[in-house]
Structures are given as structure tokens and as C-alpha cells.
Amino acid sequence: DVLRGVNIGGWLILESWMNGDVFDNTDAKDQYSFDSCDGAQAKLEQHWSSYFTESDVVGLAAAGINAVRIPIGFWSYVETAPYLMGADAYLEKAIGWCRNHGIKVLVDCHGSPGSQNGFDNSGRSGNVAWQQDDNMAQSISILETIAKKYGAQEYADVVFGIQLVNEPISWDQNNIDTTKEWAQKAYTAVKSASTNQNLAVIMHDSFVGPSDWEEVGSAVNGDASLADAKFWIDTHLYQNMVADDSKLTQAGHIEKACNWQSTELLPSSSNLPVIVGEFSAATNICANPDGSTVAGNVCWIEGCQCSANVPIEYWNQPLIQATRKFLEAELDTFEAHARGYFMWNFKGPGAWGYQNAIKYGLIGDKITDRKYPGQCSS
Template sequence: MWSSSATALTAFFLLSNSVSAITTTITQTTEVVYTTIQPAPQTKVVYTTVQAFQESEDGKVYLPAPPKPVSAAAISSKAPSISTKIPSGIFFSGYASGSGLPTGSGLHFGTGTGGIRPTGGIPRNNTYSTVTVRRIRTASGQSSASQSSTPNTLSAVIPPASSTKPTSVASLPKSSSTSATRASSTVAPKPASTGIPFLRGVNLGGWLVLEKWMNNEAFSGAFSSASDQFTFDQLPGAAAALEKHWSTFFTEDDIKTIAATGINALRIPIGFWAYDNTNTKYLKGADVYLEKAIGWARTAGLKVWVDCHGSPGSQNGFDNSGKAGAVDWQQSQNLDASISVLKTMATKYGSNKYADVVVGLQMVNEPVSWGNSKIETTQSWTEKAYNAVRAVTENKNMMIVMHDGFVGAGKWTDLATKIIGSGSKTAFGVDTHLYQVFNAEDKVLTQSQHITKACSWSNDLKNANKVMPTFVGEWSPATDICVNPDGSTTAGTSCSAKGCQCQSGDFDKWNDQMIEQVRRFTEAQLDVFESSSSGYFMWAAKGPGGWGFLNGIKKGVIPNPVTDRKYPGQCGGKKRREVRGNLGREAEAW
């Protein structure tokens, strides 16, 4: 008796309508041994179950209760049959556009419904094992499937849990070179996603572009004199220090932790110098870690928005551009250099190799529109840059995004209409940043007034979002308030009353009243973003005190999962589900 190496089959069922209560991974391990004298295989079947994050009808992401044991009898009628002649090549007329596993952020949905047909047979002297079936129950019992990336696999149609009109499609991933599959296995290419999901994200700020207020450890010791990335990179030992920072500040474990909170996207800032540092004093190498992060995101089921955070000449004079001080981005040579770098980035991240994970490329972050920098110049350049970048982007579904230049997304609707034309509305999007901690007018507000102001953002976001995908690329729970023992709030960063505490104080010592007030403001903002935009990204995943998403999750000032609410309805209005239907479904966003 003998057998060849095992072959794995993985088919993932994805919803074709709204999710109800449970998502279960049923792993059926089937060991089949063929002999030269026995015509029928002998099988042994073992069943196990795993739960996954799912989104309920009210739009909340949750982890279902621990599963009950699944018996073989319960799903035996649904298991794929194994015969002595198994098709080694499968063609299908429809494609599954989603490639991600179900995560806390929602699901991707198959768009293909074509049938399959075998194109060949495999000799019987093979062992086939490990069939993983992901079944998601829906009200109507419908389901669909998309391919996995497991090598050395065969594919088959597996009936949904209960449906008179099955629409599931399973496809054949690329197989490695084995004698059993090399002869007749044919793989249809997986097409790029045709939509942008609603993005619930965080920024990986302070990682690939240094900001001193966020990176105290990096700017210590021999680097304490540096004020930004530009001055940091010129100091002795900078290359080794950067390598240490890049390899430790964010890791794959951090990405897994973020994904477990219902976040489904990462906005990753990176400087132009990572791709072209000619005639500059910047050090290269950050793009290697961006590549790592994209891989981590893909594994975790997250989308990535690549953000060119620092542009040639500095677009704002802030340290987040790489160089604080003069604002020279609008000089013609710098505008041209910016387009050149963006074309390099778009050629790479806009290729079909990244189509399953990279959904957006941001051309510039926070270009100012005051002093010698004019919004008219920024918008004229945007149209030119968009056309140049789009021309080299293989994945036409990747969105090209521009920051609003601090004039508001509504000032971009005419240009967006011109750029988009009759094409896909996912082609061009606008990023606006909404904070209530930097301007003098915000520093005199109580927390209830901060919440009222956050609620007022809804109309502007909603009106812009009707014309073009509008994202809140940065926001924060931070405000300058103090909380009294009775729970009332006052504006400021200090107070003298006994038992009074200010948000600017030690984050680790925040009391319950402070946590409640910050949580209220956070939820109000999230409600507005959910109902009126195409997505949002908190600044930042890691940061000092309340500026850190992961800190906020631990402290309880940020919902976990992010769709949970302790204080619902602060801004009134409709939930996103009522506006656009199922969350997490790619077709719903645009």
C-alpha cells in the first residue's frame, strides 16, 4: 500500500446577502488511501470548528459565542464527494472578486456564478487531505465562495447550507510543480477588486516618517538635537537607528491586534525620499518595511492606503512632511519631482500584484493653502498629477486620493467631477482631516460643545461624499478639556478644583469621569464618519497617551470593536447601514 503527498483543498463561503448571527469555519479532514487492488477509497473524517468576527444586522462587529461541537452527520450531506477520478483542471465563467477571509471589518463578495466543468483526471495513486469549508449562514441560506491561496489544490463546487439555487463558485489556486497536477491543471487569473469597502482604519504614524512628538525614544541620546526626519538622517549612526526603529515600532503582532478590534484598513505614511533621495540628505530604506506591512495586512485581511506623507520641498513646513520650516513644494521643480515619485509608487502599488490589498494611493498629505502656497496651484497640479499617475496604474480600481489642502472637501467637488467624468467614482477621492485640538476656537469649548461641533460635520461630509468618495484620513479623540468630580467639563489644560482632572494630564491616571467624556466624544465622531463619509483613519495606531489607538482600546475610550456604542445616537441621523445597506460589502461603498 502506498500513496503520494497530500493535496489540500480550501474553499471559503462568502455571503451573497446580509449576515445573520453566526460565522463558523468547519474543517473537515479527509484521509483517502488508494491501493492498486482496491477500487474504492477508504476515508476517515474529523470535524472541528472555529469562530470568526462578523457583523450583525445593526452594523456592529462582534465575536460570536463559543461554537457547539459539529457532528459529522450534521454536515455530511454537504461535504464534497471524493471519487476515483477527480478533475485536475477547473474552468469557470464567473470570478470571485473578494479574496479576503471574513474579518471584523466585513466580507468581500463573489461576483461570479458560472458553473465549473472538469478538464482532466488524476491517477488514483494519490492521497487527498484537509478540506476546509467556511460556511456563513444567511436568512435565505444563500452563499458564494472565493479561491484561497493554498498551493497544490483542487477545487470543487460545495453546496451552500440551504439553498434551492446554489450560486457558489470555488476556483483553483496555482499549484506547484507536482506530477499529479502539472499535466492538465489550468488556473483562471483572479481579477482585481471592483469596489472599495467602507474603510475603518488607523494611521501607522510615526513609523516610516518620524515625528519627534510621537517618537521620544528615537529622538533620544545622540539624536536629541534632531527636530525632524531631515535633521535626524544627517546625524552619525542614523542608518542603524532607523533600522532599529523600523523593525520594532510596528510588528506583525501589532497588525493582528489592530485587526481584532474591527479595523479593516491601514493608512501608512511614507516619505518621497524612500523612492528617490537624489540631491537630498534623507536616507532610503523605509519602503522595505512598507512592503512588510502590506504583507501583514494581507494576512490579517486588512486593506492598505499608501500615503505619500512627505513631498519634495515640504508641502506644509511641518515635521510630518519630513522637514520643518520653509514650504517650497509649489516650486515647479518640486511639483515635477513629486509627480515623478508618485509614478514610481503607482507603478508598484498600483500593479495587480497588490490589487487585493492596496486600495488607495494618496498623492500629498496636508498641503497648506496659505502664505505663498495657493489652493489654485494645488488643484491645478492635482489634475495633472492624477492623469500621470493613473496612466501607469495597472489596477484601475485603485483610488487616487488628494488631501483637501485645509479648505474643506466641498471645495473639491468641481475638480472631482471633472477628473472622474463618466468613469468609476472610485477613481478619485478626497481626504479631509478633522481635529478639535489645534485651533484657538476649539480650545475654549466644553466637551458637550465639542460633541455638537463633531455632529455638525455630517452635512459637509455627506454632500461631498455624494460627488466623490470622501474620507476622514485623520481624526483624534483629543480635546483640551478638564472634568470636574460631578462629571461636568470646562475648557482648558489645567484646573484647581479638588478632584478636577484635565485631558492633558497623565493618561495612565485618567479617572472614570475623564474616560467617559473622551469616549462620548470619540463615539460621536465615529457616528458621523460612519453615516456621512466613505471611511476614516484615526491618528494614530501608536502615540502618546490618548493619541494612540491601541492605548485608547486598552483604556476604554475607544470602542472595541469600533462599531460598539455605549452612548448611541448623540448626533441623531441615520446609521450607515440605513444609508447604504450592508457594511463591509465592497459594492456598497461606491
């Protein structure tokens, strides 16, 4: 069955754009600087115990979500000042809730030693030192710790996979060939440390696209069928991150999402399973009262609204409909051409939050409901 999921981001790794309330009255910009602040441990415990709870899991299950991707940082498994420990106890709790409600879990090592990308989502923004030998070795030993626990047979009914690293860049301080070699070593280490034979080991594509990983996939998966292959690739598909995307009308965004089946995802003849570990309903468009859309975030027609600068609770029907069309086109593509997909995020600002998507009509009550079916087949 297709994994229909959301991310539980902003929980065990803080991101200031999603966790503004936690960062209030600090000058911290990421987890690394936050954890050095006065009273950080108490603030973290408060956040961990309230931001994501079993009632969220109940709501997700009711919406047809059958999987979650839960980011956690390496520092939760080895003392690394100034980072604070304690998140793994909450991950363990969350896995229990998911088991209770029939939801599968991907344990995602989202922040790696040395920072794999210099983004705040790695725990520390700025320098990238992940490919230093000691950091690459430590990354593997932490993955072994995670695999010994969550790759054990006792979790086989709920933890379907472990993600090796999230969004390692393939430029500047990181070399893609080094990343590919490391991924194969890490795969072997995780498989050796886990007793769940069916555990999937998932690698992010380093922004080069799944097709660039087919050779590694063949080397690791051998002659396993697509259904039986255990090394999977994760690709993140957004349409609001680069300047070119802000030049598209919503029809252009929808066409691009439909074309992902050939531009980003792999044919069923490949034996490298692909998940879309992150995507969003967010695009930078403006909707006119007649339902037409313009690219970007400025418009002049009376009654026109731009997604980038109107809070979602004030969106008019044309903007809601345009966003829903795009989200449904993405979901149709993923349903047909990926092993699974995970929206970023289960909650968050504007069109970023799945809970908002349901509340404001960007999606139906169930993730498989369609108001605009067949957009990609015409």
C-alpha cells in the same frame, strides 16, 4: 463597506513628539536633520523593525480595523541627501502583513519634495518650496514610481489607494489653484502608471474643505457614481488645534463632531468620495467628579482632571467617559457620512493612540462597539 482605519504614523516618517526615544541624544527636530546624525541608518533600521510589527496588525484586525493609512516620504524612492533610504522595504512588508489579516492599505506620500507645508510631518520643518516647478514635477515622477509598484494588479487585493500629498498648505508659498491643477495632473499620471483599475487616488483638501474640491471632483470623476468614482478627497478633522476649540466643553465638542456631516463632509448626492484621513480622540477639556466638563486645561474643583496635563494611565472615570463620548460621536458621523476614516495614530501618547484607547476604555474592544449610541441623532 466603510473603511475603518488607523494611521501608522511615526514609523516611516519620524515625528519628534511621537518618537521621542528615537530622537534622544540628538539635536534633530525632524527626519531631515535626524538622517544627518551619526549612526542614523542603524537607528532607523532598529526603529523600522520594532515600532510597527505583524503583531500590531493582528491586534488591529481583532479590534475591527479593516484599513490602515501608511505615511512614507518621497526620499524613500529617490536618493536625496541627507535623507536615508530603506523605508520602502518595510512598507512592502507591512502590506504583506495587512494582506494576511484582511486589512486594506492606503499608501500615503506624506512627505513631498521641497516640503508641502513646512511641518515636521513632511520630513523637513521650515521652508515650503513644494510649488517650485522642479518639485511639482518630481512629486509626480515619485508618485508614478509608487503607482507602478503598489498600483499594480498584484497588489489590487490589498492596496485600495495612493495618496498624492499630505496636508499641502493653501497659504503663504502655496497657491490653492496651482495645487488643484497639480492634483488633476498627478491623478492622471498615477492612473496611467497603475494597472489596478479600481485604485482610488486620494488628494488632501489643503485645509479648504471637501466642498471646495467638488468642481475638481466633477472634472476628474465625470459622471461616475459615488461608488465608482476613483478620485477621492481626504480631510483632517481635529478639535484640539485652534484656540476656538479650547473654548468648548465636551458637549460642545460632541455637537461640533455631529455637525461635521454638514459643515465638513459632503452629501451623498455628491460624486466626490471623502475620507477622514486623520482625526483624534484628543480635546482640551477638564472633567469634574460629577461628570460635567469645562473647556481648556485648568480646573479648580477637587478631583477634577484635565486631559492636557494628566497622563492617560491616571485618568479618572469622568475624563475617560467624556473622551469616549466624543470619540463615539466622531465615529458615528464618519460611519454615516464618509467613505472611511483613519484615527491618528495606531499608537501614541495619551488619547492619540488607538492602542491606548482600547487599553484605557476610550473605545470598546471593537471599533463599532458603542457605549453611547445615537448621540448625533438626538
